[in-house]
Amino acid sequence: MSNNFKGIAASNGIAIAKAYLLVDPDLSFSKTTIKDVTAEQARVDDALKAASADVEIIKSRAEKNLGADEAQVFEAHLMVLSDPEMSGAFKQKIADDQVNAEQAVKEVTDMYIGMFEAMTDNAYMQERAADIRDVTKRILSHLLNVALPNPALIDEEVVLVSKDLTPSDTSQLDRQFVKGILTDLGGRTAHASIMARTLEIPAVVGSEVATQEVAAGVTVIVDGLTGDVIVDPDADTLAVYQQKAADYLAQRAEWALLKDQQTVSADGKNFVLGANIGSPKDMDAVLENGSEGVGLYRTEFLYMESDHLPTEDEQFEAYKAVVEKMAGKPVTVRTMDIGGDKNLSYWKLPEEENPFLGYRAIRISLDQTDIFRTQLRALLRASAYGNLWIMFPMIATLAEFRSAKKVYSEERAKLEKAGVAMGDIKLGIMIEIPAAAVLADKFAKEVDFFSIGTNDLIGYTMAADRGNDKVAYLYQPYNPSILRLINNVIAAAHNEGKFVAMCGEMAGDSIAVPILMGMGLDEFSMSAPSVLQTRSLMKKLNTADMKLLAAKALDAETNDDVIALVKAAIK
């Protein structure tokens, strides 16, 4: 009996493959008293050996897929596993307390983790604590004889099924094998969903039941266009979806013909279509999809994919690679937006009740100015190699922008004095906090440009967590309240002759795009695979008609009313 269900369509396309369950296994055990100390100690040796063998495989896959730098963390895991002090402590514990190996491993590793985590101002020790935590799970899985899944161990085509995916899980996925993603939790604008779109992996998130309904190894269809999930399909259903998958690919091939064209409306008005990236690795997709700029480079992924705070030179190389690849087209780099759902394994931020309303993004940068200055210097140096713009995330007040600009100007002056070559940099802000959207007229006098971050702007305006499927109904991009804020921002920018972009997911949304054209948005920046579809849509639309549509939408009452207006206008 197949159990079909629906979730939130989060990344276009159709995947048909066997399910790979990425769920944390039960690693619980009881403490027992043992008699044969030597036999118990031998179990520890076996588990350590088996765990090392796993990590070797994960490390070599990571090297192949992600590069040597990102595989370094596994080198650290191997060092923990072969550390004689650690294995000696396990064995000593077994002998001293006559306890089972599981108990000894748990107690000893808890002790180390606690000790390292207590050194809150030592990033290196925080990293070691994270390494030991990971490695402990693997040792226990071998002692308890349960499989510990890891995305890097996947070596056949699968649909990945999990409760939730963190951005760092998603960044490890290999497109060659992971054909689809299916989760219990999450929303369309959660970072894992955004990354799935960038990787062009069809995804359905927030299904609530995926990990209960789908057994490992069973064939599953993930329809990322509609949110439908079909478990163990019969031959007829399979044939229907194989056809749908082929139709979708044919549609993409048609859009691909627009790759080298400009983005022009039916009445000849030009717009810029940019792409959002998280790493220089995403640049191939940016170029393949004919993007006219990078509208958002989320630099926090550079910090998240490293096992240490990236140095100035490491950052410089990454930024330089991106601006060079764009060959003079604009690249808007956002300074790091750590916090919320984006965490660093090696630098534990304080536990907070509301991390999305807490210590994150520019708030951290203005507090830990050394880290901020390092990033700004790397950006300033990279600006000599192309057309680089900088923007600050999560700006709520003018004072924050002024402080950030002051730090930037100080670093610029120092480099100038040292004779370092730099380009002309435009300095802007993300508009993703309602306070800044409302006060856009004042900000517009001081910034060079705005980029509207609708993912957060919608969340903060509706007081609905963008990653929580339980409140997904409140996540309403076309609610007239949101449209009015956006219109206010665009009008305020244009009043001061400033450029205004949008880099939230709404910029690539086919219902929103006609309205945004009507409001006069200058740049639309989105996941690279959405660029050509959006160009195709915009070519068919007339800006004068879209102006009228935008006026009606701004005067509408509900999200659904706006959807109906757009559908009637563009048919």
Ligand SMILES: C=C(OP(=O)(O)O)C(=O)O
């Ligand atoms: C683009 C945005 O930033 P992020 O998705 O990285 O929070 C946004 O909030 O819309």
Ligand SMILES: [Mg+2]
């Ligand atoms: Mg944001």
